[in-house]
Structures are given as C-alpha cells and as structure tokens.
Amino acid sequence: MPLDPQIRALLDKGAGVPATHTLPVAAARAQYEARIALMAPAADIAGVREETIDGPGGPLRIRLYTPHGTGHFPLLVFFHGSGFVLCSLDTHDGMCRNLCAGARCLVASVDYRLAPEHKFPAGIEDCLRATRWAAAHAAALNADATHIAVAGDSAGGNMAAVTALRVRDEGGPVLCGQLLLYPVTDYHTPGTPSYEQNAEGYGLTRDTMKWFWAHYLNDASEGAHPHAAPLRAPDLSGLPPALVVTAEYDPLRDEGEAYAEKLKAAGVPTTLRRYDGVNHGFMFWVGVVAKAGAAMDEACAWLRGVFAGPR
Numbered sequence: 001m002p003l004d005p006q007i008r009a010l011l012d013k014g015a016g017v018p019a020t021h022t023l024p025v026a027a028a029r030a031q032y033e034a035r036i037a038l039m040a041p042a043a044d045i046a047g048v049r050e051e052t053i054d055g056p057g058g059p060l061r062i063r064l065y066t067p068h069g070t071g072h073f074p075l076l077v078f079f080h081g082s083g084f085v086l087c088s089l090d091t092h093d094g095m096c097r098n099l100c101a102g103a104r105c106l107v108a109s110v111d112y113r114l115a116p117e118h119k120f121p122a123g124i125e126d127c128l129r130a131t132r133w134a135a136a137h138a139a140a141l142n143a144d145a146t147h148i149a150v151a152g153d154s155a156g157g158n159m160a161a162v163t164a165l166r167v168r169d170e171g172g173p174v175l176c177g178q179l180l181l182y183p184v185t186d187y188h189t190p191g192t193p194s195y196e197q198n199a200e201g202y203g204l205t206r207d208t209m210k211w212f213w214a215h216y217l218n219d220a221s222e223g224a225h226p227h228a229a230p231l232r233a234p235d236l237s238g239l240p241p242a243l244v245v246t247a248e249y250d251p252l253r254d255e256g257e258a259y260a261e262k263l264k265a266a267g268v269p270t271t272l273r274r275y276d277g278v279n280h281g282f283m284f285w286v287g288v289v290a291k292a293g294a295a296m297d298e299a300c301a302w303l304r305g306v307f308a309g310p311r
Contacts, residue, residue, distance in 0.1 A: 040287025081154025157183025
C-alpha cells in the first residue's frame with residue numbers, strides 16, 4: 001500500500017539530514033539521541049530506577065520500569081536497537097514505558113556494550129548476563145520469575161532472538177515469550193528482495209545496514225554465526241512463543257518474516273504481523289503515527305497473553 005502520510009511527514013522533516021553511514025560513529029549517535037525531543041510523551045507508570053550489575057565486560061546498567069499496581073509483576077527484559085552501534089537507554093525510554101504500562105509488566109532495559117568499541121559477541125554476552133540476573137533477582141525486583149519474556153527492536157530484536165537461543169542451549173532461565181520488533185535476523189549478504197525494494201528512501205537504508213554490520217563483526221565470516229544471524233541457526237525448536245512485527249517499507253522486512261516462518265516450521269507458536277505503509281523504526285512514534293499506537297497495543301496485548309499462561 002502507499003506510504004502512510006504520517007510516516008511521509010516524518011521522512012520529509014528529516015530531509016537533508018546526513019545519512020547515518022556517511023557519519024563518524026560519535027556524530028551518528030548524537031543524531032539519533034536528538035530524536036528523543038521529537039517523540040510524544042510516553043505512558044504513565046509507577047516508577048523508574050537503575051541497577052548496576054557485574055557484566056562480562058565491567059559494570060552493566062539496567063533501567064527498571066515498574067507499572068502501577070501490586071506485584072509480583074511479569075518481567076520483560078528489553079534490548080534496544082539500533083544496529084548494534086547506536087541508541088541507548090534514553091532513546092528507548094518511551095518505548096519501555098509504553099510496554100511497561102500496556103503489558104502491565106516490569107521492564108528491565110539493558111545498556112549492553114556497543115560496537116565498534118565492543119564487537120560481536122560482547123553485546124550478546126551482556127544481554128544474556130542481564131537476563132539471568134533479572135531472573136535470579138526477580139523476587140527482589142517485585143517480579144515473577146515464572147513469567148519472563150525478552151523483547152527488542154531491530155538489532156535489539158536480534159539480541160532477544162539470540163538470547164532465547166542461548167538460554168535454550170546453555171541453561172535457563174525459562175522464557176514464556178519473545179517479542180521481536182522488525183528484528184535483524186540475517187547478515188546483509190546475499191540479502192533479500194526487501195533489501196533491494198527498500199534500499200533507500202524510507203529511513204533505514206541498505207548502506208546503513210552494511211555500515212552497522214561492518215562495525216559490529218570482527219570479520220564478515222561471523223555473519224554466518226547463528227548468534228549473529230539467528231535465521232541461520234540450524235534448529236529453532238523448543239524456543240518460546242514469538243510475536244514478530246515487520247514493516248512494509250523496511251529493508252529487514254523479509255528476514256524478519258523468514259524468521260517467523262522458520263519458527264513456525266520448528267513448532268514454535270508464532271504470530272507474524274506485518275504493518276503496511278510504515279517503515280523501519282515506526283514504533284518509536286506512538287502518539288505521532290496511528291499505526292505505531294496500534295502496533296504497541298497489539299504487542300502489549302500479546303505480552304499480556306503470554307504472561308497469563310500457566311505458572
């Protein structure tokens with residue numbers, strides 16, 4: 001379908017902004033942080049605080065979002081995008097508040113190490129450590145250790161998918177769901193039709209994805225590793241139920257949908273939802289773009305469903 005007019009308006013506002021892949025990393029990070037001022041106010045929640053834990057590479061920050069009500073709350077461990085290189089706890093603060101309020105769960109947002117300073121698999125190691133820490137300390141966090149899910153957008157969706165794989169293969173905690181928002185699931189080569197169809201003009205570009213991968217991996221050969229590209233994992237059976245959200249005008253659309261289909265083929269209960277007319281990253285714009293609000297509502301309803309399962 002045609003590009004959503006609300007998305008077109010946002011893209012028009014960004015016309016003339018330098019493409020991410022043309023910038024030094026520090027400048028690209030500053031450009032993404034500047035988006036925070038453009039976002040709509042997020043949902044009201046009971047409180048936010050931070051913990052610092054011992055991570056694989058040093059102190060690891062985790063920001064904790066608590067919903068209104070009385071616990072113990074279901075627990076969502078969240079990993080932010082973008083591209084393993086950019087963004088932060090702050091860029092995704094609104095998204096975490098919306099998930100916290102809408103799913104009525106405690107959200108633990110993980111400040112994992114970024115590339116190129118910390119290449120693959122440093123960020124993945126942080127995400128796994130944080131997930132295990134949150135599960136082990138659930139009672140102290142006023143959370144329910146029997147109802148834990150992982151979530152992330154874009155590269156964070158990659159981190160969530162890989163964390164689910166690793167806890168299956170390397171031992172706990174048991175997860176009840178994985179929420180993958182327009183996830184990175186494969187290396188950019190050989191690519192997919194959506195990499196060609198949406199190569200440029202819709203925010204995230206094919207060249208920016210190549211820039212991200214070049215910063216993230218130590219060597220291109222790592223792009224075949226299932227902990228970098230979970231679509232290449234030989235076996236997806238035994239993973240937790242998934243909701244995979246994709247966007248029509250996204251270079252990553254096809255790999256996200258291929259991952260959902262591979263999960264289904266492996267017997268994993270999986271819901272695939274493509275939002276037409278929107279681009280990669282559209283869920284940042286809850287309160288600005290109507291379809292972003294609809295997607296957030298659907299994600300939260302799905303989380304409430306998996307959290308309501310047997311203890």
